[in-house]
Amino acid sequence: MRVHLINPSDAAFGTAVITPRWLFVLAAATPQEFGNPILCDETLEALDVGEVAAGDIVGIGIHTGNAFRGYAIGNLLKKRGAFVVFGGIHTTLYPEEAFERGAADCVIRGDGDIAWGQALRDHARGAAQRVYEGGRVDASEMKIARWDLLDSSKYMWASVQTVRGCPKHCSFCSVWRTDGQRPRQRASDPVIEEIVELRRRGFRFIALADDNFYPVSLTDIRLAERQNNQAKVATLKALRAERFELMERLAELPRGMVFFTQITMEAAEDPEFLEAMRKARIMGALVGIEAVTAEGLKAVFKDFNLSGEKLVERLRRFQEHGVHVLGSFIFGLPTDRPDTFEATHELAQRSGIAFAQFVMLTPFCGTVDFERWEKSLGDHPPEVDGIPITRYWLIPAEKRPKMFMPHPMMSSDEMRARTQGVWDRFYSFSAIWKRSACTPTLRARLAFVFISKLYRQMYASTGIATDSARRERAVLWARRIAKLTRQLFQARPMPDLQVPRARTSNSSDPLRVLG
């Protein structure tokens, strides 16, 4: 009896940008008596079903985007006699679907760090439960990923998580509802241990795959102080101090290591935090800008962001501290007008951000937007082959309409064409070359150009295009560019690298708040 963990995907690029962390975390959560699990990441190569034998146990992790493929795999492997377990965000939201569509024997809702091992042991003694409630495990119980099972020749960047959960509540995002609003921050020891292990294996670029690397803002602390809530003030300050401690330890890692994370724009108002990021070599951050107008931000419950000139100024502040921004913008907000597209492109160019993504407002499962949209369609939503469009992920890809939120003024086609236009202009060769001047060496400049083109191919052409020929061409190009780009990110392995020891006295002042 062998254990398999499968990350489903319709498109295989041969090389992937970031390691799918959950595979390696669940590998660590697999009890020793089951041996080393066999990992399959379909973003690299499609699953070879012949690898799975009767009696094997298969764990399939799905989000809404790959649920259809995940269910197909579940059915295929069930027919081969495997015991099929589903998990992941989509399973947490729609556990029954995995039984009805994916031939699941059991499902795990929430975090798998503990529940996965329990499900395996229960199954082995013939007592598997139907549904496991994995819940939200405490940071101290999060597993250290099994990077020894990673084929490092296939990925450009590795991923390490330092915090789960986000205190915000954006209407288009499901993170705060699935991972919770209380930040669960890992201690620096296991984080550093994982990073060192990855550097030993030749990874120089590491994504800190966090929901929000800046879970406590200065405003949060000031508000708690104003409310005279001493317990909250102490908790927030302790979380903040832990962030600084982690960044100080990152700064001690070998030169040449580079980190990338995801952060809210409020960090730009915290020069001390930005300075710590610079020292830690956190040189890139995905910042959810979403909209360039105040009305647009209000529409997505993100009014803690800034708009207009103040927005440009904040984004430049990241740059001034050596943090290159990947700005994320959303098109299709009810307040958007045809001229919003050009205004957004113009702001993106002017603000000095290094990369950008332009996504169309989509009703993603588990979000407030999705619930509103589902409700607006009433009890009898339109159907495709008998499947209501409110369950669009169950419609085969070739028939699945693109599910963009309806807009009061513009059709989905018009918005898609305008969005594609912005991607094309932002990622024209001359624009990329100009932006690449922010890098220090020719090699880095080349990496910047390749990663820009790859990003454009992987996300714009495969995500927005409705025409399958265009999508297939994009995948082909992405495969070629990915191969070349990976070489630029490779570093010589450092098998003897030691984990730097934690400082005995915490040099981060837990009371450090106002700089």
Ligand code: SF4
């Ligand atoms: S979009 Fe970002 S800031 Fe908003 S809830 Fe999600 S993770 Fe938090």
